[in-house]
Every structure is written in C-alpha cells, then in structure tokens.
Amino acid sequence: MTEHVSHEHDVLVIGAGGAGLRAAAEAAAAGVKVAVISKSLLGKAHTVMAEGGIAAALANVDERDTWCVHFADTMRGGQYLNSWRMAELHAKEAPACVRELEAWGAVFDRTLDGRILQRNFGGHRYPRLAHVGDRTGLEMIRTLQDHDIHLGIDVFMEYTIVTLLKDGDRIAGAFGYERERGRFHVFRAKAVVLATGGIGRAYKITSNSWEYTGDGHALAYHAGAGLMDMEFVQFHPTGMIWPPSVRGILVTEGVRGEGGVLRNKDGHRFMFDDIPTAYVNQTADTEEEGWRYTQGDKNARRPPELLTRDHVARCIRREVKEGRGSPHGGVFLDIAWIKERIPNASEHIKRKLPSMYHQFKQLADIDITQVPMEVGPTTHYMMGGVRVDPDSQMSEVPGLFAAGECGAGLHGANRLGGNSLSDLLVFGKRAGQYAANYAKEHSLGAIDADELESAEKRALAPFERDGGEGPYAVQYALQEMMQDLVGIVRQEKEMLEALERIQELKVREERVGVNGNREYNPGWHTAIDLNNLLTVSEMVTKAALERKESRGAHFRDDYPKKDDKFGTFNIVIRKGAGGEMQVRREPIPEMPQALKQIIEEMK
Numbered sequence: 001m002t003e004h005v006s007h008e009h010d011v012l013v014i015g016a017g018g019a020g021l022r023a024a025a026e027a028a029a030a031g032v033k034v035a036v037i038s039k040s041l042l043g044k045a046h047t048v049m050a051e052g053g054i055a056a057a058l059a060n061v062d063e064r065d066t067w068c069v070h071f072a073d074t075m076r077g078g079q080y081l082n083s084w085r086m087a088e089l090h091a092k093e094a095p096a097c098v099r100e101l102e103a104w105g106a107v108f109d110r111t112l113d114g115r116i117l118q119r120n121f122g123g124h125r126y127p128r129l130a131h132v133g134d135r136t137g138l139e140m141i142r143t144l145q146d147h148d149i150h151l152g153i154d155v156f157m158e159y160t161i162v163t164l165l166k167d168g169d170r171i172a173g174a175f176g177y178e179r180e181r182g183r184f185h186v187f188r189a190k191a192v193v194l195a196t197g198g199i200g201r202a203y204k205i206t207s208n209s210w211e212y213t214g215d216g217h218a219l220a221y222h223a224g225a226g227l228m229d230m231e232f233v234q235f236h237p238t239g240m241i242w243p244p245s246v247r248g249i250l251v252t253e254g255v256r257g258e259g260g261v262l263r264n265k266d267g268h269r270f271m272f273d274d275i276p277t278a279y280v281n282q283t284a285d286t287e288e289e290g291w292r293y294t295q296g297d298k299n300a301r302r303p304p305e306l307l308t309r310d311h312v313a314r315c316i317r318r319e320v321k322e323g324r325g326s327p328h329g330g331v332f333l334d335i336a337w338i339k340e341r342i343p344n345a346s347e348h349i350k351r352k353l354p355s356m357y358h359q360f361k362q363l364a365d366i367d368i369t370q371v372p373m374e375v376g377p378t379t380h381y382m383m384g385g386v387r388v389d390p391d392s393q394m395s396e397v398p399g400l401f402a403a404g405e406c407g408a409g410l411h412g413a414n415r416l417g418g419n420s421l422s423d424l425l426v427f428g429k430r431a432g433q434y435a436a437n438y439a440k441e442h443s444l445g446a447i448d449a450d451e452l453e454s455a456e457k458r459a460l461a462p463f464e465r466d467g468g469e470g471p472y473a474v475q476y477a478l479q480e481m482m483q484d485l486v487g488i489v490r491q492e493k494e495m496l497e498a499l500e501r502i503q504e505l506k507v508r509e510e511r512v513g514v515n516g517n518r519e520y521n522p523g524w525h526t527a528i529d530l531n532n533l534l535t536v537s538e539m540v541t542k543a544a545l546e547r548k549e550s551r552g553a554h555f556r557d558d559y560p561k562k563d564d565k566f567g568t569f570n571i572v573i574r575k576g577a578g579g580e581m582q583v584r585r586e587p588i589p590e591m592p593q594a595l596k597q598i599i600e601e602m603k
C-alpha cells in the first residue's frame with residue numbers, strides 16, 4: 001500500500017455546491033464535526049453558474065401563489081413520476097429556506113416595497129423565482145460559503161473522491177486524491193453526504209463544466225445504492241451555438257421570462273404552433289397576451305416560450321430538422337424586440353440580464369439589446385440520481401445520504417427551471433440534519449485495508465500503462481456517441497448500438513495510459529473520471545431502453561406517445577452481486593388523497 005493521509009469526521013460532505021454547503025451548515029449547526037470536499041476551488045461549483053433564480057412560493061409578486069400551486073406545477077412538469085412526498089416538502093419548505101438565505105446575507109433584487117423580487121420562469125404558474133439579476137447562483141454560493149466558514153467546517157479544496165469505503169453494509173468513509181500534490185487521503189466518517197452535482201460531461205454539447213462527470217452517481221452505484229430515473233436527462237432549449245468554441249453555454253430561461261421570443265428563419269413565432277393539452281388552459285392565445293404576462297398582468301396567461309424545457313427543446317429541434325433553422329443550426333431568441341414596447345429597452349435588458357449581455361458581447365461579438373441570439377438545445381441537468389428516502393435523504397446504503405443534482409425524486413421526468421436551487425436548499429438542509437443525527441447514533445466504521453489497497457491500485461493503474469491510449473480520445477468518443485445515440489430523440493436500434501459502443505469504450509478505458517507524475521496531472525484525473533462517465537452513460541442508456549414511451553425529457557421516436565402504464569413506476573438501477581447492472585421497475589407509492597385533490601384543483 002502507498003502512503004496516505006488520514007482524517008476523521010462525524011459527517012463528510014462530498015461536494016461544495018449549494019446542496020453540499022447547505023448540508024454542511026445544517027450538520028455543523030447540530031454540533032458534529034464536518035468536512036466538505038470539492039473537486040475544484042471553493043466557490044467554483046456548478047451552483048455558481050445558476051442564473052435565473054430560486055423557485056419558492058413567497059407570493060411577493062403575485063399573492064395567488066401558494067405551496068399548493070408550486071407542488072402542482074412541479075408534479076405536472078415532472079409528468080407525475082416525481083416523488084410526491086419530496087415535491088410536497090419542497091413546495092412547503094422552499095420559502096423559509098429562501099428567507100433564511102436572505103437572513104444569512106444574500107442580497108436579492110427587490111420589489112418596489114422592499115420584498116424579494118420574483119420573476120417568471122417556464123412551467124411556473126406565477127412569478128416565483130427569487131433572483132439576483134442573472135447571477136443568482138453566485139449570490140447563493142457566496143452566502144453559503146461565508147456561513148459555512150464561520151461555522152468552522154473543515155474544507156478540502158481540489159480533492160477528488162474516487163471510492164466510497166464501507167464497513168459491511170454501512171458507510172465508513174471515502175478515499176481520494178489531492179489535485180495539487182497527487183497524494184492519497186482517507187476520510188473516515190460516520191455519515192457521508194453525496195452532493196456531487198450532475199453528469200453533463202457525458203455529452204458533447206453541454207452547459208456543464210469539466211467537473212460534472214457523474215462521480216457521485218457512480219460512487220453510489222458501486223457502493224450498492226439504487227439509482228433512479230436515469231433515463232431523464234434534461235436538454236435545455238437555449239444554449240449558445242455559435243461560435244463553435246462556446247457551443248452549449250447556457251442562455252438563461254430568464255431571457256424568455258423577461259419577454260424574449262423564439263422565431264425561426266422566416267421570423268415566425270413557432271412556439272404558438274404546438275401547445276401540449278395539459279398546458280392549453282394556462283397558455284396565452286395571442287402574442288399580445290403573452291407580452292402582457294411577462295410584464296406582470298395578472299389576467300394574462302404565459303407565452304408558449306415559457307412551456308416546459310423538454311417541449312421547447314423538441315420544438316426547436318423540429319424547426320431545425322424541417323429546414324427552418326438559423327444559419328448555424330438553431331433558432332433565433334430575440335429580446336431586442338422589446339424596444340418596440342418599452343422606452344430605454346437597451347438599458348432595461350442590460351440591467352435585467354447583465355451576464356447574458358456580457359456573455360454574447362464577449363464570446364460572440366453580439367449585442368443582444370440590438371439583434372437576436374442564435375440558440376439550440378444543450379445537455380443541462382440530470383433528473384436521475386441516487387434513490388433516497390424523501391424525508392431524510394438517506395440512500396439504500398446506511399449512513400450514505402444524497403442531495404442536490406446527484407439525488408433523484410423531486411423532479412420526475414422533467415425539472416422546472418428554478419426548482420434546482422430550491423431543491424439544494426430544502427434537501428441539502430434535510431440531508432445535513434439527518435446525517436448529523438445518524439452520526440450521533442453511530443460510531444466510526446472500520447476501514448478495510450484490502451478495499452483501500454485495491455482502490456489505490458485502480459487509481460494508479462493508468463501510470464503503469466506505458467504507451468496506452470490517451471484518456472481524452474476515449475472521453476471524446478464517448479461524448480460524441482452519447483450525443484448521437486442517446487440524445488434528445490432516442491430509438492431502440494441506436495441505443496442498442498450505444499450499449500455495444502460503451503462495452504468497446506470500456507475496453508479502451510482499461511488500456512488508457514498517462515504520462516508524468518502525480519502533481520497536477522489533468523490527464524490522470526481525466527483517466528479516473530472516465531470510469532464514472534462510462535458507468536453513468538450505461539445507466540442512462542439501459543434506463544432509456546427500458547422506458548418504452550415518451551415522457552418529459554425522455555423522447556423516443558419509436559414510442560412517441562406517453563403510455564399510462566409507464567406512469568406507475570420509476571426505473572431503478574443497482575449493481576448485482578456478480579457486478580452486473582440490474583434494471584428494475586419499482587412502483588410509485590400511492591399519493592395521499594389530499595395531494596391528489598390539490599393536483600385536480602390546479603388543472
């Protein structure tokens with residue numbers, strides 16, 4: 001065995017995004033010793049990129065909003081595959097979590113009478129997103145980070161966990177390396193919270209940064225947890241598409257919330273052409289009504305650009321496929337047109353959407369206050385993740401908790417914009433609370449020396465393969481393949497081919513070699529991440545094959561309709577005793593009558 005540094009904590013939080021930092025704060029407040037580990041620098045997690053806002057029924061802008069409406073919107077958006085209990089807790093607890101964040105120092109945009117301002121977003125019936133311009137994630141992470149530091153939490157920046165350690169069935173800690181020096185570390189802990197974010201890097205076109213290689217999903221799978229809803233990968237309708245170097249970078253839904261419209265190359269507002277039955281009653285009939293909605297008219301209904309992301313993404317794809325796309329293969333998103341409606345539109349856009357203005361100006365030399373943007377779908381968010389108990393967030397492995405994007409349940413088949421940041425607060429807090437309780441009731445588990453030794457061997461193997469293929473070539477091949485064969489529109493033949501290709505890529509992954517030493521060696525890090533990307537890609541493909549219908553973010557050309565019998569179960573993946581990937585259909589628990597009634601009343 002090589003040398004490693006050892007640490008001991010009551011609660012170990014893996015991930016320093018919104019979910020991890022909120023979990024750590026709650027655990028520390030409960031009086032236990034907490035550590036937070038992050039693959040990148042503190043403050044650089046994905047959460048910092050969040051733009052549009054945090055969804056919570058504060059009812060500051062429209063007094064008709066309540067937790068019941070938020071609950072019904074979330075369930076409708078998720079096409080009723082959501083964990084209804086998580087959707088209920090989320091809708092009820094999000095307002096208090098946002099107010100708590102404000103009390104901890106977050107400075108939100110304000111209404112004229114000084115309350116937290118809320119904006120419109122896709123799938124939300126009323127203006128519901130508490131925001132800070134289009135830099136909400138930055139404010140959230142800054143606030144949580146300051147709060148955590150004051151609580152005396154140990155922070156390990158630029159550390160990557162590669163294996164979870166177990167004592168029998170229960171969790172005992174985690175093993176990882178330090179990016180700067182390449183040294184190994186063993187973190188013993190009574191409870192572990194996974195808060196590692198998404199899997200976007202499994203695809204070629206994505207809004208996700210380099211860190212999102214599905215580590216938490218893969219760590220949990222290998223540790224014996226169930227992974228649920230892995231077929232539901234969200235393709236956000238509006239990513240940048242030009243120039244090629246910035247392809248995939250997100251264009252916030254906030255642009256449409258502020259009055260931005262989608263047009264094809266003929267200038268036609270195509271979103272009015274196809275409105276799903278479930279949303280007909282809530283969608284504007286005319287462009288005029290849609291505009292009034294974005295300007296706060298409570299008697300108007302939302303424009304079709306604010307339908308759910310899955311639907312908008314597919315409409316864009318249709319326009320492009322049928323030859324009505326923009327020059328670089330997308331469509332036009334126009335916010336500049338609002339100058340026809342309001343004075344000082346240019347200043348207004350810069351104030352409401354400062355990051356979007358700078359993003360397009362600096363990366364594409366386009367002034368969005370004057371001309372339309374070109375946009376197209378981009379891999380954005382993972383609805384699937386670790387299956388958890390809705391109240392405690394504990395996974396099927398005792399002592400292992402999960403929260404945020406690497407957890408599953410709240411969003412079902414499709415997440416509504418803004419519901420992730422609120423998810424991080426509500427369930428990050430719960431995970432921290434229950435992990436602290438678990439730590440108080442249990443002692444440290446034993447570390448198995450053989451398990452540790454084989455984890456070290458696996459991590460160092462790429463250095464032994466002199467002349468092996470570089471990890472980037474394999475990663476790129478996987479991303480291209482997932483984009484082409486398991487992307488926004490799927491079919492059986494292509495997904496079966498994808499499974500074969502994944503097996504071939506696994507063989508290549510086992511032969512990947514890296515040069516140099518262990519200090520700051522990105523090639524080595526990529527080689528380690530590759531295994532996680534392959535594991536999650538296989539899970540996504542197998543779950544997508546199993547769901548023989550189209551629902552939410554999962555669209556199949558060979559089964560283009562929603563099928564009621566597929567609305568009664570979630571697909572859960574586990575590692576079998578022989579190491580095989582098992583795929584099961586597990587029934588959704590019966591929803592209590594009171595919640596059913598809320599959904600009926602909100603239709």
Ligand SMILES: Cc1cc2nc3c(=O)[nH]c(=O)nc-3n(C[C@H](O)[C@H](O)[C@H](O)COP(=O)(O)OP(=O)(O)OC[C@H]3O[C@@H](n4cnc5c(N)ncnc54)[C@H](O)[C@@H]3O)c2cc1C
Pocket residue numbers: 014015016017018019020037038039040044045046047048049050051052053054055136137159160161162195196197198207208211215216250380381403404405406417418419420421422424
């Ligand atoms: C551009 C963009 C805009 C968005 N806008 C919004 C919005 O307006 N509203 C909204 O609700 N949602 C939005 N989202 C989605 C939302 O930001 C994310 O879903 C959310 O921030 C995820 O938070 P998290 O805490 O689960 O994980 P993250 O913030 O992704 O953090 C994950 C953490 O885990 C660490 N980590 C990962 N793997 C390892 C490992 N192996 N070892 C150690 N550490 C590890 C990372 O370093 C990081 O610290 C947006 C997303 C993007 C990309």
